[in-house]
Amino acid sequence: MRILDVVEVTRPIASPIRNAYIDFSKMTTSLVAVVTDVEVDGRRVVGYGFNSNGRYGQGGLIRERFRDRILNAAPDSLLNDKGDNLDPHCLWDVMMSNEKPGGYGERSVAVGTLDMAIWDATAKIAGKPLFRLLAEMKGVEANPRVFVYAAGGYYYPGKDLIALRQEMRGYLNRGYTVVKMKIGGAAIEEDRRRIEAVLQEIGSEARLAVDANGRFDLETAIAYAKMLREYPLFWYEEAGDPLDYSLQATLSEFYPGSMATGENLFSHQDARNLLRYGGMRPDRDYLQFDCALSYGLVEYLRTLDVLKQYGWSPSRCIPHGGHQMSLNIAAGLGLGSNESYPDLFQPYGGFPDSVNVEDGHIIMPELPGIGFEGKFDLIKEMRALAE
Ligand SMILES: O=C([O-])CC(=O)C(=O)O
Numbered sequence: 001m002r003i004l005d006v007v008e009v010t011r012p013i014a015s016p017i018r019n020a021y022i023d024f025s026k027m028t029t030s031l032v033a034v035v036t037d038v039e040v041d042g043r044r045v046v047g048y049g050f051n052s053n054g055r056y057g058q059g060g061l062i063r064e065r066f067r068d069r070i071l072n073a074a075p076d077s078l079l080n081d082k083g084d085n086l087d088p089h090c091l092w093d094v095m096m097s098n099e100k101p102g103g104y105g106e107r108s109v110a111v112g113t114l115d116m117a118i119w120d121a122t123a124k125i126a127g128k129p130l131f132r133l134l135a136e137m138k139g140v141e142a143n144p145r146v147f148v149y150a151a152g153g154y155y156y157p158g159k160d161l162i163a164l165r166q167e168m169r170g171y172l173n174r175g176y177t178v179v180k181m182k183i184g185g186a187a188i189e190e191d192r193r194r195i196e197a198v199l200q201e202i203g204s205e206a207r208l209a210v211d212a213n214g215r216f217d218l219e220t221a222i223a224y225a226k227m228l229r230e231y232p233l234f235w236y237e238e239a240g241d242p243l244d245y246s247l248q249a250t251l252s253e254f255y256p257g258s259m260a261t262g263e264n265l266f267s268h269q270d271a272r273n274l275l276r277y278g279g280m281r282p283d284r285d286y287l288q289f290d291c292a293l294s295y296g297l298v299e300y301l302r303t304l305d306v307l308k309q310y311g312w313s314p315s316r317c318i319p320h321g322g323h324q325m326s327l328n329i330a331a332g333l334g335l336g337s338n339e340s341y342p343d344l345f346q347p348y349g350g351f352p353d354s355v356n357v358e359d360g361h362i363i364m365p366e367l368p369g370i371g372f373e374g375k376f377d378l379i380k381e382m383r384a385l386a387e
């Protein structure tokens with residue numbers, strides 16, 4: 001058994017939206033395929049992956065460093081002890097050979113993207129949904145019913161309060177019970193009006209989370225905390241710079257409700273620093289590390305070990321990114337929920353076509369691998385790359 005090829009193409013996922021920090025007019029993603037020589041049911045096993053929105057495609061790094069390391073490794077060194085499947089941990093070590101520690105933004109997205117494809121191939125070779133494979137690996141019970149929330153509420157040209165309310169109403173109509181909107185891209189009083197409009201629209205049918213995308217300095221973060229705490233919000237997300245643990249810790253003195261952060265921390269070492277120094281509260285706060293941006297599931301397993309050491313339950317994890325990889329981790333390893341962008345970043349985000357949101361939850365279908373084969377528009381693009 002061996003890996004025959006690793007293929008990458010960089011694709012646009014552009015849209016006219018913006019958050020408090022960036023617009024998405026030039027956003028791209030890397031789509032990758034890990035091609036094996038294994039056949040299951042007469043079809044070659046190819047694992048697929050892509051990176052989450054917010055970071056751009058990684059073609060340069062994948063083609064110049066990581067692809068060659070995988071293809072140049074002795075094929076047997078990439079297999080499990082029985083020699084009957086790939087071992088994602090061995091592949092991770094091979095990809096990270098000759099890489100110094102630290103600087104975790106530099107290559108974590110490239111490695112995370114490839115890691116997604118490697119796990120997809122591994123679960124397909126095992127003939128199981130990834131979430132079932134993960135639960136078996138850890139000796140825990142899988143739970144195919146996963147809580148999901150709808151992220152949107154972006155700023156875009158000409159979008160008024162009516163359009164914002166309509167967007168949120170659309171999420172409720174599709175079965176979501178928690179919705180998220182952006183803040184920090186307008187003056188505080190305008191954001192207050194946006195929040196009030198959404199709260200009026202959703203009433204008691206749903207809860208609202210708000211996301212500042214790391215825009216605020218401490219003073220502004222506190223000013224927002226004082227405004228936001230007047231409302232029954234689901235969470236206050238990424239108020240300040242993702243690496244400013246002191247800001248996050250100080251903010252918790254001003255905001256008694258739930259806060260969320262972590263989507264821009266890309267290693268278990270960074271996650272550990274957040275838990276050590278960020279004043280995050282295990283009884284109410286949420287951790288949003290996204291494996292597709294942060295060295296993949298091999299690293300995410302280390303991050304979950306760090307959580308355990310610091311007294312955090314995996315149920316406090318609600319990953320960023322809206323992809324099926326994190327859905328599998330949630331169903332297999334007991335994360336609290338997963339993000340979803342009902343109208344954005346297609347065809348990469350979202351669920352298999354047969355899956356509907358009901359009462360804020362989805363049920364994972366029993367598809368081998370990550371489940372990309374169940375999403376027609378997505379698997380069409382993937383297969384065009386490598387099959
Ligand atoms: O707008 C973005 O960069 C995405 C984001 O923060 C989120 O989904 O939480």
Ligand SMILES: [Mg+2]
Binds near residue numbers: 211213237238263320
């Ligand atoms: Mg966010």
